Amino acid sequence: MKDLVACPTLVFPTVDDTNTAYRGVIALLIINKAGGLIYNRTFGEGLNQLNSNDYLVLAGTFHGVHAITARLNPLREHQAAHYHAQQQHQHQASGSLGGGGSSGGGGQGGPLPSRPEPPSGLEVMETENFRLQCFNTQTGTKFLLFTDTMQANVDVAMRKVYDLYADYVMKNPFYQLEMPVRCDMFDRKLNSYIREINNSR
Amino acid sequence: MPVQVFSFYIFDRHTECIYSKLWIAPPPPRPLSTVPAHTSNHELSPSPTATALHRQSAPPASTTTSAVGSNNGGGGAYRDSRSAAARAKDDAKLIFGTVFSLRNMVRKLGGDDDAFISYRTAQYKLHYYETPSSLRFAMLTEPGALSMRNVLHQIYINLWVEYVVKNPLSPVEHKNGEGVKNEMFEMGLDKFVRGLM
Numbered sequence: 456m457k458d459l460v461a462c463p464t465l466v467f468p469t470v471d472d473t474n475t476a477y478r479g480v481i482a483l484l485i486i487n488k489a490g491g492l493i494y495n496r497t498f499g500e501g502l503n504q505l506n507s508n509d510y511l512v513l514a515g516t517f518h519g520v521h522a523i524t525a526r527l528n529p530l531r532e533h534q535a536a537h538y539h540a541q542q543q544h545q546h547q548a549s550g551s552l553g554g555g556g557s558s559g560g561g562g563q564g565g566p567l568p569s570r571p572e573p574p575s576g577l578e579v580m581e582t583e584n585f586r587l588q589c590f591n592t593q594t595g596t597k598f599l600l601f602t603d604t605m606q607a608n609v610d611v612a613m614r615k616v617y618d619l620y621a622d623y624v625m626k627n628p629f630y631q632l633e634m635p636v637r638c639d640m641f642d643r644k645l646n647s648y649i650r651e652i653n654n655s656r
Numbered sequence: 657m658p659v660q661v662f663s664f665y666i667f668d669r670h671t672e673c674i675y676s677k678l679w680i681a682p683p684p685p686r687p688l689s690t691v692p693a694h695t696s697n698h699e700l701s702p703s704p705t706a707t708a709l710h711r712q713s714a715p716p717a718s719t720t721t722s723a724v725g726s727n728n729g730g731g732g733a734y735r736d737s738r739s740a741a742a743r744a745k746d747d748a749k750l751i752f753g754t755v756f757s758l759r760n761m762v763r764k765l766g767g768d769d770d771a772f773i774s775y776r777t778a779q780y781k782l783h784y785y786e787t788p789s790s791l792r793f794a795m796l797t798e799p800g801a802l803s804m805r806n807v808l809h810q811i812y813i814n815l816w817v818e819y820v821v822k823n824p825l826s827p828v829e830h831k832n833g834e835g836v837k838n839e840m841f842e843m844g845l846d847k848f849v850r851g852l853m
Binding site for chain 1: 662663678680683684747750751753754757758761762764765766767769770771772773774775776777778779780782796803
């Protein structure tokens with residue numbers, strides 16, 4: 456789309472270093488629910504190349520930081536209090552109906568056993584040189600997409616990457632859960648998709 | 657554009673939290689069962705929000721900690737057993753750890769000239785600014801906020817430098833926040849941040 460406008464040499468005639476140029480999607484990391492790095496691929500220039508050990512350390516560190524950021528929510532007590540009040544309210548409402556066991560317990564068949572929104576950890580991180588988008592699946596697998604700071608629609612790209620993961624990794628009968636991803640089809644599809652994004656601007 | 661600011665922290669180069677301030681009202685008291693000791697023991701009057709918490713620096717939490725009932729039966733019961741001041745202190749440590757790890761990660765990936773600016777979760781956004789002398793400023797705001805880097809920079813040059821660095825009575829190192837909590841700085845900061853909201 457927008458082939459005419461997107462030619463980078465026209466928009467930025469004198470760009471010479473990679474820091475200010477469009478770099479698109481730079482890298483993808485997948486971290487399993489235990490904090491282990493299971494996939495690591497670089498698509499373009501823009502980040503320092505680390506050795507594989509450093510990447511493992513990075514994945515572990517990020518896993519920990521993600522857990523901390525999730526519980527740093529400054530409004531957690533407000534939300535907890537709000538939730539508590541709601542629970543009590545529901546409890547009284549259901550008590551008038553059934554009047555049975557008054558012992559504590561989460562939602563005992565009330566009309567709508569609502570839960571407080573689970574705290575999400577770090578979702579987007581911005582730095583001067585790049586942007587990091589993190590998508591945490593329901594099972595705790597984390598997808599880290601490194602892009603340049605101008606990249607738009609990272610959510611869509613993330614969604615698509617997750618789709619590819621579901622299709623070509625999870626449906627691969629030879630893939631062992633939580634183990635490093637070595638699936639040719641996934642590599643190829645991912646490469647072509649990312650190239651498509653990076654070339655479309 | 658008004659922006660909701662939750663809290664603000666300053667860390668010195670020795671990783672110590674030398675100043676922190678909250679702009680969120682204390683949470684509403686729990687209904688029923690949790691009435692004892694939770695709200696009554698604190699000298700928290702509702703209006704000067706949580707500034708009182710930071711004043712009690714040396715004796716941590718002589719207030720509660722003891723007989724807060726566990727009759728709550730679930731949920732956040734364990735939280736009530738520790739005073740708000742101790743929790744605020746823990747939060748500051750966690751924030752420093754987070755910011756420090758992320759900063760190192762960013763430097764490793766983006767090169768030494770790269771700088772960590774902010775991160776966002778669904779509930780809040782943390783903005784970060786570091787001076788060349790390793791003084792670190794962190795501010796928590798609502799998640800939709802735009803970049804507050806210039807705000808943190810303004811706080812540094814207009815408040816920190818003016819009222820702390822140029823204060824002849826303030827020490828060079830601010831152990832336990834000594835010299836930071838002067839009236840001019842506190843007032844200026846409060847006024848400045850409330851102007852944003």
